[in-house]
Amino acid sequence: xxxxxxxxxxxxxxxxxxxxxxxxxxxxxxxxxxxxxxxxxxxxxxxxxxxxxxxxxxxxxxxxxxxxxxxxxxxxxxxxxxxxxxxxxxxxxxxxxxxxxxxxxxxxxxxxxxxxxxxxxxxxxxxxxxxxxxxxxxxxxxxxxxxxxxxxxxxxxxxxxxxxxxxxxxxxxxxxxxxxxxxxx
Amino acid sequence: xxxxxxxxxxxxxxxxxxxxxxxxxxxxxxxxxxxxxxxxxxxxxxxxxxxxxxxxxxxxxxxxxxxxxxxxxxxxxxxxxxxxxxxxxxxxxxxxxxxxxxxxxxxxxxxxxxxxxxxxxxxxxxxxxxxxxxxxxxxxxxxxxxxxxxxxxxxxxxxxxxxxxxxxxxxxxxxxxxxxxxxxxxxxxxxxxxxxxxxxxxxxxxxxxxxxxxxxxxxxxxxxxxxxxxxxxxxxxxxxxxxxxxxxxxxxxxxxxxxxxxxxxxxxxxxxxxxxxxxxxxxxxxxxxxxxxxxxxxxxxxxxxxxxxxxxxxxxxxxxxxxxxxxxxxxxxxxxxxxxxxxxxxxxxxxxxxxxxxxxxxxxxxxxxxxxxxxxxxxxxxxxxxxxxxxxxxxxxxxxxxxxxxxxxxxxxxxxxxxxxxxxxxxxxxxxxxxxxxxxxxxxxxxx
Numbered sequence: 001x002x003x004x005x006x007x008x009x010x011x012x013x014x015x016x017x018x019x020x021x022x023x024x025x026x027x028x029x030x031x032x033x034x035x036x037x038x039x040x041x042x043x044x045x046x047x048x049x050x051x052x053x054x055x056x057x058x059x060x061x062x063x064x065x066x067x068x069x070x071x072x073x074x075x076x077x078x079x080x081x082x083x084x085x086x087x088x089x090x091x092x093x094x095x096x097x098x099x100x101x102x103x104x105x106x107x108x109x110x111x112x113x114x115x116x117x118x119x120x121x122x123x124x125x126x127x128x129x130x131x132x133x134x135x136x137x138x139x140x141x142x143x144x145x146x147x148x149x150x151x152x153x154x155x156x157x158x159x160x161x162x163x164x165x166x167x168x169x170x171x172x173x174x175x176x177x178x179x180x181x182x183x184x185x
Numbered sequence: 186x187x188x189x190x191x192x193x194x195x196x197x198x199x200x201x202x203x204x205x206x207x208x209x210x211x212x213x214x215x216x217x218x219x220x221x222x223x224x225x226x227x228x229x230x231x232x233x234x235x236x237x238x239x240x241x242x243x244x245x246x247x248x249x250x251x252x253x254x255x256x257x258x259x260x261x262x263x264x265x266x267x268x269x270x271x272x273x274x275x276x277x278x279x280x281x282x283x284x285x286x287x288x289x290x291x292x293x294x295x296x297x298x299x300x301x302x303x304x305x306x307x308x309x310x311x312x313x314x315x316x317x318x319x320x321x322x323x324x325x326x327x328x329x330x331x332x333x334x335x336x337x338x339x340x341x342x343x344x345x346x347x348x349x350x351x352x353x354x355x356x357x358x359x360x361x362x363x364x365x366x367x368x369x370x371x372x373x374x375x376x377x378x379x380x381x382x383x384x385x386x387x388x389x390x391x392x393x394x395x396x397x398x399x400x401x402x403x404x405x406x407x408x409x410x411x412x413x414x415x416x417x418x419x420x421x422x423x424x425x426x427x428x429x430x431x432x433x434x435x436x437x438x439x440x441x442x443x444x445x446x447x448x449x450x451x452x453x454x455x456x457x458x459x460x461x462x463x464x465x466x467x468x469x470x471x472x473x474x475x476x477x478x479x480x481x482x483x484x485x486x487x488x489x490x491x492x493x494x495x496x497x498x499x500x501x502x503x504x505x506x507x508x509x510x511x512x513x514x515x516x517x518x519x520x521x522x523x524x525x526x527x528x529x530x531x532x533x534x535x536x537x538x539x540x541x542x543x544x545x546x547x548x549x550x551x552x553x554x555x556x557x558x559x560x561x562x563x564x565x566x567x568x569x570x571x572x573x574x575x576x577x578x579x580x581x582x583x584x585x586x587x588x589x590x591x592x593x594x595x596x597x598x599x600x601x602x603x604x605x606x607x608x609x610x611x612x613x614x615x616x617x618x619x620x621x622x623x624x625x626x627x628x629x630x631x632x633x
Contacts, residue, residue, distance in 0.1 A: 069352050083518070177350055
């Protein structure tokens with residue numbers, strides 16, 4: 001079973017056609033295989049290597065460079081907590097520790113529902129402390145709100161973020177990141 | 186400051202200004218319409234005359250950058266908008282794209298026309314899902330109304346914009362690393378020369394400008410260079426968005442003329458340190474710019490004055506630390522950031538940030554030694570100006586300026602065998618940011 005079926009192969013070719021040089025489609029195609037498998041597998045990298053006519057090692061070199069490309073199974077909901085200085089002075093680090101306590105020491109729930117990440121500045125320091133769920137921002141988050149957010153994610157019911165529509169799960173978000181359009185309204 | 190001129194944030198209070206209808210009602214695309222009726226060189230001359238300097242950190246004159254694009258090379262010319270905002274403390278480009286996406290698109294279109302580019306790119310930070318959604322929607326609207334695509338604004342000009350998302354890497358905001366990433370590679374910087382203006386994307390002449398810079402362009406074209414130079418200072422004309430965060434009452438983006446004193450921005454606009462407390466330290470332009478002390482709060486926020494004061498204007502991101510915040514811990518957290526984000530290409534930056542984190546970690550958590558202070562000075566000096574790109578120079582700003590201005594605070598950490606501050610917010614990262622850099626070194630171990 002290939003990672004990209006015939007439909008997704010055509011999608012991949014459309015993505016490649018957006019660029020003057022095929023290799024520029026590397027990141028979008030990595031997001032595309034991530035949307036299928038939840039993370040980027042060796043098979044996914046091999047298929048991209050074939051599409052872009054580069055070696056698998058060249059694809060892997062790219063995957064290992066970027067934090068949003070996951071090389072291990074990742075939760076349906078990625079909860080990112082900023083602990084850089086502007087968030088930390090108003091409690092970002094404590095939020096992260098609460099999140100870890102709530103979902104377990106392995107950075108995620110055993111059922112693969114939630115992954116917790118400590119992340120760098122998210123460019124929203126006016127709303128510190130900031131967290132993201134699948135890259136949707138939640139502003140000025142209190143510890144209580146954070147625990148409520150974790151409960152909502154366990155129930156697949158993310159609340160509305162600070163701006164824009166509610167997040168989709170990680171696979172659907174990876175499709176958006178692949179440049180297939182954000183149809184959340 | 187209430188009646189300060191607003192340029193790039195001028196439409197932020199207007200409902201619906203993020204849609205094409207709202208934008209067109211408020212002078213939207215007037216700059217582009219005017220631009221396509223002008224010879225491209227006249228636009229470059231106008232931007233040169235305006236004195237506009239890049240708003241992404243380096244402050245390089247924008248018109249000069251455009252003027253470096255060689256003509257008739259037989260290669261295409263590319264314009265890349267750098268929307269990979271990630272400098273800690275900086276959040277202006279995100280808000281510019283969320284609130285007024287068409288302003289950026291108009292700026293990219295004008296820039297493209299001026300330098301003879303028909304294919305432009307927006308390199309969007311991957312984590313910016315909402316800014317990207319709004320830019321995508323605005324791009325579709327702009328194509329629909331022929332402000333992009335063929336016959337832009339009724340002219341014979343064609344301009345296409347492709348939005349390209351990053352995938353989580355601060356270094357990709359460095360312009361040559363951005364090009365590498367856009368070419369589908371690891372985001373590592375290139376050796377210069379050749380500069381991107383000569384050999385950039387796919388080896389072709391390329392202009393790379395920051396979001397705020399490009400968002401300013403339509404206003405200059407519409408209102409003229411003279412209008413722009415009427416604001417700000419002689420060498421730093423215009424207005425700038427200052428992102429104020431950290432220990433302040435009202436963190437936020439505040440647009441003000443360049444040259445506005447930092448104290449006005451921090452106290453009057455952002456409300457000062459909560460609880461009437463004092464500023465202990467501040468950076469004027471993000472974590473990559475050296476700390477300044479409270480005595481320098483009256484320094485005008487322009488490129489020259491801030492440099493004369495011993496720092497850099499950077500992105501204009503003012504991060505304030507209050508009297509209760511720990512300098513050592515803030516320096517540690519920022520070094521953790523740099524160690525995590527170093528692309529690994531150059532040894533001084535890759536290894537130096539890693540070692541600095543180790544030493545700072547033990548200083549903060551117990552086990553620091555007085556001789557660690559000169560070690561950190563030395564490691565810092567061995568990173569500064571010794572790498573391909575400015576990342577390494579920025580990475581040592583917190584430690585070198587921290588040691589320069591707050592050496593006593595480092596010494597107190599050694600004397601107290603750890604952080605002397607109690608009941609403080611905890612600033613340092615909880616998890617290893619470099620795959621294990623935080624393991625403490627036994628105090629007796631010699632660092633090579």
